[in-house]
Amino acid sequence: MVPQPFPRHIVDVAPSVGSTIWRYSDSFGLADPEAAEARLGLGEGGTPLMPGMGDLLLKVEFVNPTLSFKDRGAAVVVAHAIEQGAERLVCDSSGNAGTAVAAYSARAGVPCTVYVPAATSNAKTLQAEAHGAYVVRVDGDRAAAADAAEEAVGRGEGFYASHVWESSFLAGTKTFAFEVWEQLGRRAPERLVLPVGNGTLVLGAWLGFEELRLAGLVDEVPPITAVQAVGCAPIVAHATGRHFDPAPTIADGIAIAAPPRVAEIADAVADSAGEFMTVDDVEIADARRRLAEVGWYVEPTGAVAVAAAGQLGDRGGTTVVPLCGAGLKWPGP
Ligand SMILES: Cc1ncc(COP(=O)(O)O)c(C=O)c1O
Structure with a gap:
């Protein structure tokens, strides 16, 4: 075998300056966002929104610097x-x-x-x-x-x-919403399906779209389907009155028995005209396997929303689902 010569193409590509969360830093409530970015920016945000899993659009959050949306x-x-x-x-x-x-x-x-x-x-x-x-x-x-x-x-x-x-943490996670809005051509999706434990993504997404609504850039916050594991579903219990028996779950990132912001999360989901769902470990593991089979390797918590979205049926429009955490963060197979 003779190695092939290097491909030579003339490219005209600008460096990827400006695709991080700091594009929105005027909305973070910081006194000096430019100094903050210079001191601690690692290239967070600007994650891809990808087709490739049925009708879903996957926001690939595990390509953030520490491999999760956090x-x-x-x-x-x-x-x-x-x-x-x-x-x-x-x-x-x-x-x-x-x-x-x-x-x-x-x-x-x-x-x-x-x-x-x-x-x-x-x-x-x-x-x-x-x-x-x-x-x-x-x-x-x-x-x-x-x-x-x-x-x-x-x-x-x-x-x-x-x-x-x-609340400054939510000022950061709301950039998830701003990016989705921009990536869809300055519009909201028909729905978001999000995992929820302490609510930093659900509340951040709600806050981001609410700020876009107040700015007149979307008509409404899109419906948020918030998903918990059957074995640890205190927010679903709070919002629906249903009882769940506590059980271990492989979705360790959302196994929060008593989330302090439970009422705010329930209010945000209701305000968005969204809903709550639960998925069990078999469904989570199956979604994780299906994602891996087409190239995305996520930790179990990162597959929770895909597991739920698969059960929504065809409702039409755009459904955005995050892949929140990388598969290598999980010790098991
Ligand atoms: C991978 C992953 N997805 C989702 C979540 C849920 O985030 P929150 O607990 O803020 O609702 C977490 C939380 O740690 C997580 O690690």
Whole structure:
């Protein structure tokens, strides 16, 4: 075999400056967004919106710098913390948010401690530790990790860069909506199908489209179908009155037994004229396998919305579904 010569084409391609979340930074509520981007930007946002899975349009969020959509919010919450004078950051997480905050803290040169539930996958904690974060495994569940972080903040161990409580995190995740709107040619999709645990994506998407509506750029916030795992569906229970027996789920990113913003999430979904759905682990694993078979490798939580969207039937119009987290974050097959 003789190696083929290199292909030589004349290209006229501008460098990819300006395709990150910082295009929208005037809406982040930061005092100096340009300084923030220069200090801690890692290239977050600007993710592709892809056909290739039936009628769905997939927003490939796992190509964000730390491999999940949480980078959108983490970049802004860390920027906000630094503007507030923070010299150390504390957060709690089921994995991805903590990893994202760890990365932006590292980029900004600010130490960070991440409290995680004891069962968090090594793939996620190793990633956070690689960014220099001090990871504390807390005996107990996700709520126990949150309690430990709050206690640490109470002891003066740092600024609470919480994706749950800090509204600056939602200022970052709302860019998901702005990008979808732009990528569809400045219009809203007919529906969004989103996984929900603590609600940073659902609330961010709602907030983004609501801001577009207030600016007269869309008529309405598109209906949001918010999806939980059958074994951990407190928001669906709150919104519908249905009872669910708690059970373990492979969708660890949304296994939040008592989300503090439960009422706001229910209100946002109702305001969008959306609905709630649940999917079980068999359906999640099946959606994950189907995605991998056509080239997208996601963690189980990243397949939740695809599993649900497949059950909606043909409702016409455009359905946007995010692929939130990369498959390598999951320790299992
Ligand atoms: C991959 C992935 N998808 C979705 C979610 C859900 O985000 P939220 O808990 O903010 O609703 C998470 C949260 O950690 C996640 O890691």
